[in-house]
Amino acid sequence: MKKTFAMVLAVVMVIGMLAGCGSSTQTAAPAQAATTQTAPAAEAAPAAENAEAAPAAEANMTFKLGSSGPLTGPAAIYGISVMNGIQIAVDEINAMGGLQFEFQSQDDEADSGDKAINAYNTLLDWGMQVMAGTVTSGSGITVAAQAYQDRVFMLTPSGSSVDLIADKDNAFQVCFTDPNQGIASADYISQNFAGAKVAVIYRNDDAYSQGIRDTFVTEAKEKSVEVVYEGTFTEATQTDFSVQLTAAQAAGADLLFLPIYYTPASVILNQANQMGYAPVVFGVDGMDGILTLENFDTSLAEGVMLLTPFAADADDEKTQAFVAEYQKRFGETPNQFAADGYDAAYILKAALEAAGCTGDMSAEEICEAVIAVMPTISVDGITGLSMTWGANGEVSKAPKAVIIQNGVYVSP
Amino acid sequence: MKNLSSSSKKARADYFTYAGVTIAFIVITLLRNAGSLNRSQQGLLVPICCYIVMAVSLNLTVGILGELSLGHAGFMSVGAFSGITAAMSLANIIPSTALRLAIAMVVGAVCAAIVGFLVGIPVLRLRGDYLAIVTLAFGEILKELITCLIVGYDSNGLHVIFNVNGSKTASDLNLLEGGRIIIKGAQGATGTQTIASFTAGFILIMITLLIVQNLVRSRTGRAIMAIRDNRIAAESVGINITKYKMIAFVTSAALAGAAGALFGLNYSNLTAAKFDFNTSILVLVFVVLGGLGNIWGSIIATVVLYILPEALRGFATYRMLIYAIVLILVMLTTNSPQMKLLLQKLLPKRKEEEING
Incomplete structure (x- = not known):
């Protein structure tokens, strides 16, 4: 018994050591390790693309939509809600035909520094063309500044800080500013x-x-x-x-x-x-x-x-359909973050269509085209009817006051 | 008695460290120029440099001085915010970003050294667990203090408000036209011009290695290690305990401050909450995994452990779980006697160093 345990341990240790040696003996360890690790992800992406691109061969209308938010850690509830909301919207949009989205989410742990940029860079390496992120304001400010330099269009579902959109023409918000x-x-x-x-x-x-x-x-x-x-x-x-x-x-x-x-x-x-x-x-x-x-x-x-901006028991058809779908998939009532994410995907769809973008355009081209049309579009979402945007990136929609009575939201 | 024969060996190990870091820098720069590094890999370079400096400097306190410090991120945050303030205030006066970055790192190092000295006065009177707990407390205090800080700059110079009761905002700075807010309390430093570069990170690592390795091999370093190994014996031969402890602690804080300045100037937004207890522990993990007192080990452990969570992104939400499991396995295997025995068999040359080290 003890011997087998020792043997197993020895094997584990040898593997561990070999792995350790592999990445430490070479001075170029960072580059090597990172390259090998990202390879599977890079392989997976084109495969998915090919599968989807095949039917719509004449005009490529598939866009790579990325989002980053806290998927682990204490703020994960917000990140996961937004990603679930976006996922539902993306599935609905893809089922409609026409414009298609490929969606990937990355974890930024609600960090305002290195983790936020790491998640953003990973999305760009994947080939992200438009960003429906970030979830939190802190990481959003960091990412927006970088995206401004890189010319990547970003629409944050729930990053409500003014600093996020300040002095950047490429950053827009779905939620109200603070x-x-x-x-x-x-x-x-x-x-x-x-x-x-x-x-x-x-x-x-x-x-x-x-x-x-x-x-x-x-x-x-x-x-x-x-x-x-x-x-x-x-x-x-x-x-x-x-x-x-x-x-x-x-x-x-x-x-x-x-x-x-x-x-x-x-x-x-x-x-x-x-x-x-x-x-x-x-x-x-x-x-x-x-x-x-x-x-x-x-x-x-x-x-x-x-x-x-969002009440899960609102009686309009869109909200009810969304809430039912969310409950079916994730077993809980969606909160405002999920609704923001859901709307973000539809807003991006409307903007991309209005700007006449195609899936083979680069992120920079899409960014310039979408910035131009954002102030002109109006979107009916579940977090507000006829939402419009100023050129500064701020959304204009009516805030709703609700009061909780008998465990549900009602209008006062 | 073996010290005489092994001193040249140690010097050789030092040169290997310099050479290793330099070769790594050249290889990565070549790869970068050839375009074979993707964005996320390039984005990791500067934070890795910062964390290497953090780990090497913490190794000075934990490994060489032998005192467990849990507030190292506090010094990093002092360096980061003072460095950002310096770089942003000098933006109009010094157009060269490289020079401004260098000044910011020096300012960060000096501020962190001053804070390190002040913190060191009460802290270094303590020993062992007590010292660890007090450094932890100071790390949290520094974080809270920076959260209260509102700093702006205009043509009249720097404006600083200390917002203790939370009722003041950036508009209370009364900045003149053209002035800009640098640090906004809880919101942190936003809109920072990102001027950090990988080359600066490499230079900072080399300077850190130069300082730490030469300190360790100097008379001062031997005194510091004597305190670690046997405090009473060291005191009995007339070594001034407080002085040497302070030298190690302040040097470590200053280097962390420089690393913080580089880190802060790599991101356009930085909040004090980033430099919490978890960041201190993260750096401590790098040091412990690399081996206490082992500089080269700290560097490798930092690189591997910083890349690991990024490399595990393929596992989606499970990646931090897997990261933790890998960490536990690595700690277990590197510390097991069988593993050390195996290592000695495989690398007979290292046998002697292992025993000495």
Whole structure:
């Protein structure tokens, strides 16, 4: 028994050592290792292309669509949702005939530095022609700057930072920018909750949360909405909010504005409930998804208001078809990220068709052609009807305020 | 007693390291010019250079000085953000990107050295686990402090706000027309002009090797290693423990700062959250896998372990799982006695060095 184990171990070690030697004895190790590893992927891609290109031989209308987002790590839920949404849209588009997409997603771990660029470079090596990424703002800013130099068109489904599209003609957004959400929230509160005392709890090491808070506070001042308390937290301290909630209660706040994601928001709702503190809770699009959070008592979310472009229970045909398909494939209700991804693929389809692009054009050619048509197209999606874009890359669509009643979103 | 005969051997090993790195640089540059490197491979070059410098400099603290530091990424972030600030502020004055990059790396190294000295004063009074925990805490403190930093530049010079309670924004800098914001607190440094290059990375590695290897073989280095091997004996022969510990710690921090500046100037967006505990641990893994005190090993381990997750992209979402399994297997095999025995049989020449090293 022991002997066999030792033998097996020895074999494993020899293999391990040979592998180790193979890549370490040569000084050109980085180049060699990388080349051999990327080979299988490179082989797989043309094979798939040939299979699809065969029927539509006369005009090549197959585009390589790439997207990068966090598929592993703590932010993976957003990345996977977006990729699922894009995948559904791509399958639908391919079934329609005409313009075809080949889709590949790469993991960037929501990193703003090297991992984001690595994922982007991998997509370009694969032959990406248009990008439906990135998922997060941090990696988006890095990738957008690189894509601007490389002339690759990118449409981010959910990267909401202004810095992502600032000074770059090739970057467009599907979702609202952070400032727009802050302004829209302040306007809504000033109209519907006149005289409310507002407390803001936001995450100050997160560009998304900080960005919304900055414009919200500025706009609130102009609209004379009284902000009585501002509490901050960071990634490391998002499990306990008793300090912030006690301070907000002591300051007499009767409306809690939470420009944060739903996971910390669920903790806040839970703790406020335990304290017997019941302010009106107002969230932004990051709050979307709170009803599908595991082990969360959805009765706590009763009466929560949020601004979101997408409601899974909307009664239009498109949303219902998408939600049904998503539930069938992935067994859960899609959130706003999935809807953003779904719309992104359709927007790219509309833009590519409007620009008259063909599949044999290079990424640079497509980029220039699509930039020219983006301000002229209007797309009806599930995150907004007749979405249009400014040349600066910002989307124009109406934000919707919804309120949670009996576990579903309803319009107030 | 064997030191005399092995000192020339060690010097030879040093030259092999220089030669190896130089050959690797030349080969990769040739491949690059020939167009046989694809985009993702080219994109890996600069971060690999940065992480090699990080690993070699951490090896100075962990391997040579023998103190476990878990806050090395903190020094990298100090270097990165000070380097970015320097490079962006000097953009109009110094048009040459190479010169600006060099200045940024020097500024990064100096700032990190100052921070390293300040951190070192309390930290180096501690030993073992206590020191490890305090360095970890300092790494987190540095990250939080940089998250509070808002920096802008206009014709009046640098404007810095320390945004402790989170209520200030970049507009509070009151920049003049034509000024630009360099660091925006939590959002990090955005819109950085990317001026880092592979050549600069290679030069930085060579400088790092020159500093670390010469330090190790100098009188100072022997004193540092004496402290590692037996603190009481070292103290009894009159070695100033605090001084030599500080020399090693500050040198290590300065090199990490230079690496950080190069890293920061390779990406147009960088947040302080990037330099968290995980990054410190990542560098520590490179050092431990390469062998404590083994410079050449650190370099190879960094290259292999940095490329590995990229090379595993074919496994899609399972790649980090496979990366972890590979890491465990490599750690187990390289540390098993049978493996060492096998290595000695296969490479009889290395036998002596293994025993000495």
